[in-house]
Amino acid sequence: DNPSVTAVAMAKNIAKIGLVGVPDAPGVAAHLFSRLSARSIDVDLVIQSLSHEKLNDIAFTVSTEDLLQAERIAREALVELKGQGLVVDQMVAKIAAVGSGMLGRPGVAARFFQALAEADVNIQMIGTSEIKISCIVSRQDAERALGALHQAFGLAAVHSDE
Amino acid sequence: DNPSVTAVAMAKNIAKIGLVGVPDAPGVAAHLFSRLSARSIDVDLVIQSLSHEKLNDIAFTVSTEDLLQAERIAREALVELKGQGLVVDQMVAKIAAVGSGMLGRPGVAARFFQALAEADVNIQMIGTSEIKISCIVSRQDAERALGALHQAFGLAAVHSDE
Numbered sequence A, B: 001d002n003p004s005v006t007a008v009a010m011a012k013n014i015a016k017i018g019l020v021g022v023p024d025a026p027g028v029a030a031h032l033f034s035r036l037s038a039r040s041i042d043v044d045l046v047i048q049s050l051s052h053e054k055l056n057d058i059a060f061t062v063s064t065e066d067l068l069q070a071e072r073i074a075r076e077a078l079v080e081l082k083g084q085g086l087v088v089d090q091m092v093a094k095i096a097a098v099g100s101g102m103l104g105r106p107g108v109a110a111r112f113f114q115a116l117a118e119a120d121v122n123i124q125m126i127g128t129s130e131i132k133i134s135c136i137v138s139r140q141d142a143e144r145a146l147g148a149l150h151q152a153f154g155l156a157a158v159h160s161d162e
C-alpha cells in the first residue's frame, strides 16, 4: 500500500556510546574514530547534531560484543579531547526503514515518526539518508516499535541482530 | 586505490534548521515532521543525537528554495512544542561519501574525518548509514572538503546541487 518503504528492520545486539561536550573544532571526530578504527572497532551509526557554545556531542553505536573495548577507547579519547563526559547505554535497539521511494516524499518520515509516537515509543536518536531512516530507541520498546512500523507501512519485519 | 568508497558528493543548495531544546518525549519528532510534510517540504537529512535533561535538539536540512517556508513551519512547531530556540543556517553544504565497501571497515569513517581535519574543515553535523557518510560543513569549506575527500579516496567528485 505504500511502496515508498520496502523494508523495516531491527537490530538489538547494539549499544550506544556518546562523547559529551567535546570541542567543536577540526580534528575532533577524526581523533575519536581513528582511535576506534585502530582497534578494529566497527562502528554502525555515527550521529552528531547541533553544536552549542563551541562544544558538541558525538554519538555512535557498536555491537554489544565490542562495547567493553569501545567504551575504554572512548573514555581515553574523551580525556585526550578534554571532553565533559561519556554516555553508555546497552539497552538500545536500532530501528530502520528503507526504501528507494522515500526520496522526495516528505510524508514517509512523518509517517515513520507518527507510527512510533502512536506506539508511545520515545526516539532517542535519528539519522537519515535519502533512502533510509534509522533511529535508536530503548531496547524494551524495540518490538513494539517494529510492530508499529510494520503496520504503518504494511510490511514484513526483518530481524537482523547483526 | 580504496574500493570501499565509490563516490564523494557535495550539495550546496541547502540550509540547516534546528529546533533546540524540545521535549525528549514520544510524539515530538512526529509533530515537527508532520507539519513539514503537510506543506510538502522535502527534508533531506534529519539528525538527532543525545538528549540532556529530558530535552533534545532536532536538526534537518532542506533546499534553499524551501528555507523560507520551512523556517516558518519550524518556528510554529517550536512554539507548539514549547522548545527553547531555533537555529537557521543557509551557509552550509552537505558532503557525503558512499560505498558498499564501507560496511565492516571502520577505517573508512576514520579516513573521511581525517581528510576533513587535515583540510581544517570543521564538521558541523554527522549522519551515517552502513554505506554512506554524510556531514554538514560550512559552505565556504565545501569545495576544500570535497577536494580533500577526492584526494583521500582517489575519486572524482560529483556536484549535486540538488
Ligand SMILES: C[C@@H](O)[C@H](N)C(=O)O
Pocket (backbone or CB within 6 Å): A022, A023, A024, A025, A026, A027, A028, A029, A030, A048, A056, A057, A058, B121, B122, B123, B124
Ligand atoms: C565535533 C567534531 O565533529 C568537530 N566539529 C570536528 O570537526 O571534528
Ligand SMILES: C[C@@H](O)[C@H](N)C(=O)O
Pocket (backbone or CB within 6 Å): A121, A122, A123, A124, B022, B023, B024, B025, B026, B027, B028, B029, B030, B048, B056, B057, B058
Ligand atoms: C526529541 C524527539 O525525537 C522525541 N524523543 C520523540 O520521540 O519524538
